[in-house]
Amino acid sequence: MNMGIRIITATPITTTAMSTEATLLLMQWLSPAYPVGAFAYSHGLECAVAEGHVRDGNELSRWLTDLLTHGGARSDAVLLSCAYRAETAADLSEIDATARAFCSTGERLQETDLQGAAFCRTTAATWGNDLARLTYPVAVGCAARQHDIPLDLTVQMYVHAFLANLIAAGQRLLALGQTDAQQRLSALSPQLRDTAGAALSCTLDDLFGASFAADIASMRHETQYSRIFRS
Template structure:
């Protein structure tokens, strides 16, 4: 049985947004992975899985994803003040300066590309807000509004975001020779339950409940800019 045209289009949009082919800049980030690899603190697929699980459970799943969900819900009822609040709370929660900077850059790149791809008044307003410094335009928050503008559900928007986050890091791990392509595919499959859990956990949290605890990864991100050679922006 073929799918209704609207469902088919939504699935294609989900794949478009979560694909590395989409030029948001988020796939140039290693989130501290490059530092850990160069310092010989992370080797092989088991270490990589631990790294990704820690990020999903103790950082991205309980900060970025929470802000994304609240931004999506605000956007869905045309409450852009709720979107701005989610952006401001996530900015305050993101303690590493380099992470805030890269989140802002990739968010604004995503907004630019999305504005030329989907016609949506909220995207136009966010562009105006960004121009006058009214919003940081952090990547998860912009991704939420883009998902809503592209007619994706909240769940699909979150899963698209988390899938692109994980595959971006797996791509980084391949480029850093931590794993090969076949190992990366196995890791991605094994992380599917973690991604689902991250969504359900974040969906039940308020902005005030956001938290993170990944000290080793945070410090690795801070050290990244001092590496003699770098493939990634963070």
């Protein structure tokens, strides 16, 4: 009887410990303190604000919703999921090449390439991961697989970090207070979960992009006269 009690109590403790360890590792990887330089990129938002397409918090929320449903947040979630499930080096190389080809502008390519390279370099130096230079979502997916971090948790936290970074950019570009910013990020949670959940079973064939305003903003940002962000 005592043995039965020990078995019952041991399983939840182990599961909780594993879940906590995975969550803490992802929090470190996706923290603003992790040296990937995400704070330097606005994903075209700076140009959208400069040209009057995003003028306040409501329009920022709509802009981010479009990225979740038809743009970079969705495609990154799909690419991360595919990288996590890649079985061979050739599969991973194909996914990474697709991620690069899917970038609609030079700045988008630079954004994912440089952040990915920084992530690979730091993660390899800290945990000894075997990571080649990969685009950002592909690198995160690959590293999560190597550390046995659950895919659903990885995708949700990656997309949350994507949105949080753009919310922070919006605070620097708009009259957006801290409380309003957090309320808007929280309000995006249902769509975030939907996007992340759908990406879990997606393949490269499910990639698409239809956020044309964001793509055009990214193109125009390349020649914008005055700017504080790299994209």
